[in-house]
Amino acid sequence: MLRLKEELIENPIVAAIRNNEDLEKAVLSRAAIVFVLYGDILNISHICDILRKNSKFIFIHVDLIEGLRGDAAGIKYIKEYARPDGIISTKSSNIKYANQLDLYTIQRVFILDSLSLKTGIKNIHETNPDAVEVLPGIASKIISVFEKAIKVPIIAGGLIKEKKDVMDSLSTGAIAISTTTHKLWDL
Structure with missing residues (x-):
């Protein structure tokens, strides 16, 4: 976990890619960490090979493959076969x-209400992920509650479109953010 936490601290903007166009842009971006949110069992190895050749730290969202x-x-x-650094689920x-x-x-948690917040915290304690991605990432109160309740790094994801969203999420306790917004990948 130590290497992952260090990578997230050093590279707090994570490129989240949903298609081959995003893949091309992520390869050219300054983002060192990439969340792969697309693909299938036939092309996921190729996607990871491209990212690995460009020295990216790779996480596959296995629920979306x-x-x-x-x-x-x-x-x-x-x-x-794909040989990523890790998975998201x-x-x-x-x-x-x-x-x-x-x-x-990385355990991805969608927080919709107080029950999903409570359930999310319980699941994290049971599964011991290396990090947690909290969605929506613009919900600073949620990030703050998670930071106090769990002992793993928090990544804010979802609806992060502007630099202000990045700064708000980082200031409330997230150590990194994931975004599909290309312009933020080079911050």
Whole structure:
């Protein structure tokens, strides 16, 4: 976890990519960390090869990869064939499988109300991810509550469109932000 936390602190803007155009822009950007939010079992290795050749720290959102099941075999497939640095998932079981395979793990948590906040904190304590991505990332109160309740780095994601959103999220306790907004990747 130490290397991941250091990477996030040194590179607080994470490029979140949803298509090949984003991939091309991320490769050319200053963003050192990339969240891959698209692909399928046929092209995910190629996507990661491109990012690896450009010295990017790679996380695959395994819930979004077409043709991949959210089970131990699916996570093992990702580790062996795509070879990312880690995975992102909303599913506790995927985080547990990836932890067993010594992949970095980021648990993505959507906070809609007080119950989802409570459930999110409980799941994080049970799965022990290396970091947590809180969505929506512009919800500074939520980030502040998470920072007090958990002991892992927080990444703010979702609806971060302007430099002010980045600064607000970082000032409330997130150590990094993930965004699909290309103009922010070079901050």
